[in-house]
Amino acid sequence: MKKQLYTLGMVAAVLSACSTSQTPTASTAGTGATPSAVAVGAVSADPTKYAQTITAADLERHLRVLASDSLEGRETGERGQKMAAEYIAKHFRANGLTGPVKTGANPYYQTFDLEKSSWGDGYVMVGSKKFSMGKDFFVLGASPFQNEEAAQLVFAGYGIDDPAYSDFANVDVKDKVVVVMAGEPKKADGKYLISGTDKMSTWSQDMRTKTAAATKKGAKAVMMVMGSTDAEFQQLTRRYASYLNRPSIGFGTTASQPRAAMLYVSPTMAANLLSTKPETLTNYSTSVTKAGKAVASPYKVASNVKIKTARNRQPLPTENVLGYIEGSDKKDELVVISAHYDHEGIKDGQVYNGANDDGSGTVAVMELAQAFAQAKKDGNGPRRSILFITVTGEEKGLLGSEYYTDHPIFPLENTVADLNIDMIGRHDSAHASNPDNFIYVIGSDKLSSELHAISEAANQKYVKLDLDYTFNDPNDPNRFYYRSDHYNFAKHRIPIAFYFNGVHEDYHQPTDDVEKMNFRAAEKVSRLVFYTAWELANRNDRIKVDSNKK
Incomplete structure (x- = not known):
């Protein structure tokens, strides 16, 4: 197992920054609003309270809908994909997220033609x-x-x-x-x-x-x-x-x-x-x-x-599904949390349910949206805005995320980072002895050393997963850095972190079903993403783009 490790000193420094950087200064609070109204809530709140709302039971409940036969494998542009889009949008609406799309009939849908x-x-x-x-x-x-x-x-x-x-x-x-x-x-x-x-x-x-x-x-x-x-x-x-x-x-x-x-x-x-x-x-x-x-x-x-x-x-209309939580004193800056909700559809009469790929990432985004929405309801909303986006067409060539980054709802120059989740809650052969407590992290250091350090610190403080950087090697033949939706953000020099549990025997097979999911493992990974997003959304300074690794 090939890993990249930061020194204990670096991790300690970031952990210290996680706590000290949250105190609003005169410059950060001086936005015309009362400081306590715009920043203090999220700064003083304990994120653990909201991370604990992300549960294995809720992940399973949502996935049993999205990966059911009735959704017909969520093929891009087809009936099942649109049923999934409706389910995700209703979840965002029910939890108080805003639909940020100003055009079209549904503000939660970014529609486009393939x-x-x-x-x-x-x-x-x-x-x-x-x-x-x-x-x-x-x-x-x-x-x-x-x-x-x-x-x-x-x-x-x-x-x-x-x-x-x-x-x-x-x-x-x-x-x-x-x-x-x-x-x-x-x-x-x-x-x-x-x-x-x-x-x-x-x-x-x-x-x-x-x-x-x-x-x-x-x-x-x-x-x-x-x-x-x-x-x-x-x-x-x-x-x-x-x-x-x-x-x-x-x-x-x-x-x-x-x-x-x-x-x-x-x-x-x-x-x-x-x-x-x-x-x-x-x-x-x-x-x-x-x-x-x-x-x-x-x-x-x-x-x-x-x-x-x-x-x-023939034209094929489809849609990305977006839910938005507006930030407080740094609301013009944006953190994106993404996953793709499409899959392979029906082939030779068999439904490819795509429970792991990427129903698992989709339900994680839904749960993170609910957690941050609850924080805002409690007066602990994020300082930066957060966009929760489940994209279509990933299996066809990262099409939905490409469309979003080519036609962004919010300016890309204001986008701080993308945290992308694709295939969590299973394990590959390399982790058969430790299936519950690992995650491959890809790309976190390629554009921002600070994002990588924040990820490491959040993991060490809260979750303690085994972070595996095997696939972060630029010469790795699998090329996973280029194979999921985060890449369309990265090519615009937006820092990304990609969370992935590896390929298994059910990858792109009709046997990728809910019954094979490890929801406790998916819960841990989802909480790691939450803690990382919490820090990105609430720290005083926007993370720097200070590297350009391949």
């Missing part, structure tokens, strides 16, 4: 040679090539546009299809050129980073070369083949919100696009490593390329 679609005919012609979708290439997300269309190609190295390294200098990609290599360059000493260390950057970890860079430059599509051989390409893209005939859900491409399409292509197809041989494609990486910087394209791109990736589309 697109449900399935593939039709798909191919790429390079001269007279035809490459087939599902064999030679795969499209991720939407594509603008509904009908056969001539495409102008350009090669742009790795497709990276970073202060430390850019492939776009003197390269015009507007309205073109950009061919790029997967991954990122290394230096001659084997370290990554961008980070200067052995740690990969987001340019390797998250393909959306390259899509976003190409979109910003005006590109129409990105073709990323996957693998060094066609056999490796098939291995790397095997899971996409199984999705090819299934309907998928995404944002789609519109004139007002264009997105460069992303295609994963085989080395043989890439070689034809670049007028070379598959075995010579690695020469480009070698030349970049030797130069220690981006180099000019050595390839002559094909000039007679036509693309068709037909898509059958």
